[in-house]
Amino acid sequence: MSNKPTLHTSLSPSLLHLYDVSNSIVVIIDVLRATSTIATALYNGARSVIPVDSVSRCIELGKQIEGITAGERDGKIAEGLEHGNSPFEYPREFIEGKTLVLTTTNGTRLLQMALDKNAEEIITGSFSNLSAVCDHIASMKHNVVLGCAAWKDKINIEDTLFAGAVISSVRNYFSINCDSSHIAEAMYAKAKKSLFEFMKKNEASHYHRLMGFELEKDIHYCLTNDLANVLPQYEDGKLIVR
Amino acid sequence: MSNKPTLHTSLSPSLLHLYDVSNSIVVIIDVLRATSTIATALYNGARSVIPVDSVSRCIELGKQIEGITAGERDGKIAEGLEHGNSPFEYPREFIEGKTLVLTTTNGTRLLQMALDKNAEEIITGSFSNLSAVCDHIASMKHNVVLGCAAWKDKINIEDTLFAGAVISSVRNYFSINCDSSHIAEAMYAKAKKSLFEFMKKNEASHYHRLMGFELEKDIHYCLTNDLANVLPQYEDGKLIVR
Numbered sequence: 060m061s062n063k064p065t066l067h068t069s070l071s072p073s074l075l076h077l078y079d080v081s082n083s084i085v086v087i088i089d090v091l092r093a094t095s096t097i098a099t100a101l102y103n104g105a106r107s108v109i110p111v112d113s114v115s116r117c118i119e120l121g122k123q124i125e126g127i128t129a130g131e132r133d134g135k136i137a138e139g140l141e142h143g144n145s146p147f148e149y150p151r152e153f154i155e156g157k158t159l160v161l162t163t164t165n166g167t168r169l170l171q172m173a174l175d176k177n178a179e180e181i182i183t184g185s186f187s188n189l190s191a192v193c194d195h196i197a198s199m200k201h202n203v204v205l206g207c208a209a210w211k212d213k214i215n216i217e218d219t220l221f222a223g224a225v226i227s228s229v230r231n232y233f234s235i236n237c238d239s240s241h242i243a244e245a246m247y248a249k250a251k252k253s254l255f256e257f258m259k260k261n262e263a264s265h266y267h268r269l270m271g272f273e274l275e276k277d278i279h280y281c282l283t284n285d286l287a288n289v290l291p292q293y294e295d296g297k298l299i300v301r
Numbered sequence: 302m303s304n305k306p307t308l309h310t311s312l313s314p315s316l317l318h319l320y321d322v323s324n325s326i327v328v329i330i331d332v333l334r335a336t337s338t339i340a341t342a343l344y345n346g347a348r349s350v351i352p353v354d355s356v357s358r359c360i361e362l363g364k365q366i367e368g369i370t371a372g373e374r375d376g377k378i379a380e381g382l383e384h385g386n387s388p389f390e391y392p393r394e395f396i397e398g399k400t401l402v403l404t405t406t407n408g409t410r411l412l413q414m415a416l417d418k419n420a421e422e423i424i425t426g427s428f429s430n431l432s433a434v435c436d437h438i439a440s441m442k443h444n445v446v447l448g449c450a451a452w453k454d455k456i457n458i459e460d461t462l463f464a465g466a467v468i469s470s471v472r473n474y475f476s477i478n479c480d481s482s483h484i485a486e487a488m489y490a491k492a493k494k495s496l497f498e499f500m501k502k503n504e505a506s507h508y509h510r511l512m513g514f515e516l517e518k519d520i521h522y523c524l525t526n527d528l529a530n531v532l533p534q535y536e537d538g539k540l541i542v543r
Contacts (some may be wrong), residue, residue, distance in 0.1 A: 070312070070456065071315075072317060073315050073316055073318075073319070074313060074315055074316070074456070076315075077315070077453075082489065109371055115398070118507055121463070168448075187474070203374075210480075211319075212316070212319055213317070213319055213479070213480065213481065214312065214480055214481045214484065215480045216480045216483060216484060219480075219484060221487075235504070236506055236509075237455070237463075237506070238455065238457045238458045238503075238505055238506050238507075239456045239501040240458055241458060241504060241505065242456065242458060242461060242484065242488060242503075244446060244503075245491055245492075245499075245503055246484060246487060246488065248491075249439075249487055249490075250487075250490050257487075261480075261483040261484075261486075262478070262483060262489055263480055263483065264478055264479070264480050267478075
């Protein structure tokens with residue numbers, strides 16, 4: 060038997076119960092666009108990002124701590140909030156030194172599930188911080204669950220591709236007996252020449268959703284490696300860079 | 302909007318609740334080896350195959366109807382049953398005119414879930430009867446859910462590949478807005494030159510499990526197209542060929 064730690068991939072929150080979360084580092088993956096935006100805000104100097112699950116909680120907490128409130132519903136800034144989900148809304152000159160209170164649906168829910176299952180550590184991953192995630196989990200010598208946020212529990216292409224990108228980078232550090240991981244890695248191998256073209260050609264549902272909102276620039280950004288290469292770690296209710 | 306019927310893929314029984322099963326033909330997929338063996342027994346003249354969920358129920362029903370009882374647990378014929386899960390155990394000279402009572406874990410459970418959700422029609426699919434499944438669903442002009450039985454709810458490579466094989470054959474007949482389907486199709490496109498080599502190279506967990514039981518011959522059979530090209534349809538508790 061191998062002495063390497065294990066790596067598993069949960070392609071949807073509906074599958075998370077199959078994995079031993081309580082003994083693992085959990086990587087929360089919500090490529091379009093929550094975890095890309097989280098990495099970007101922290102890279103650009105935000106003090107922390109607080110993920111919350113509802114617009115009302117976002118407004119309430121934003122007032123309490125004088126934070127920047129952000130979140131979208133159906134592609135528009137939610138009523139009562141100040142900003143949207145695009146990483147381009149959080150350049151250094153705006154976000155440095157501030158706290159971002161961000162409400163997202165899929166990513167926040169998965170993070171809460173990982174908390175409820177007593178994950179040993181929770182970090183967030185996206186192509187924007189691919190290397191930071193890979194370096195961290197390769198060095199920790201600890202079991203890992205890659206948790207895709209998906210879209211209303213339906214598996215999506217972009218989160219699966221990111222899991223595949225991580226696996227193709229760290230596979231030698233782990234014992235991987237997990238078909239979902241092998242599927243993600245094979246997909247990524249096929250797609251990596253141009254993730255954008257792969258999403259387009261395979262009619263990724265999220266590609267269509269965002270292109271409908273004219274967010275092509277966001278998609279390109281969110282599929283590019285290491286533009287905001289920090290490691291967001293969850294601690295006491297917030298995501299921070301140590 | 303397209304007037305074509307929809308096609309979705311549920312890569313695990315844990316994801317079936319996300320799809321509109323009650324308005325769909327559901328294809329039960331358990332490539333290694335339940336649905337391959339079901340197609341083979343029916344192709345070789347079995348009157349019907351009755352899927353049951355437990356060994357005790359299999360024994361009981363086998364006695365009542367004087368059927369052939371079959372099923373494995375942990376790679377061995379289960380105690381009290383007569384036969385195993387291999388398609389090679391059901392040649393025409395043995396199975397013709399008889400009723401096979403088969404207990405499997407993953408496939409039977411998924412079939413029961415589809416029944417509970419009032420699927421309009423339930424059929425079983427495997428590479429052994431790929432063309433029969435594709436011809437049927439292409440001609441029905443009806444919504445389809447491809448339901449992978451998976452392994453204890455964990456997504457597996459072989460059921461995903463079969464879903465991909467179906468989709469690559471029937472894609473023009475359906476409106477497919479489903480990333481799981483696109484993932485399956487992309488996987489199949491990558492694997493189709495040699496499904497066996499793909500399984501081996503990607504360390505499919507089921508490949509290892511069965512190779513451990515020296516069932517390489519079964520795996521080759523179960524990954525070959527149209528060796529038992531009939532359409533098993535579920536009616537009044539049994540799978541039959543009309």
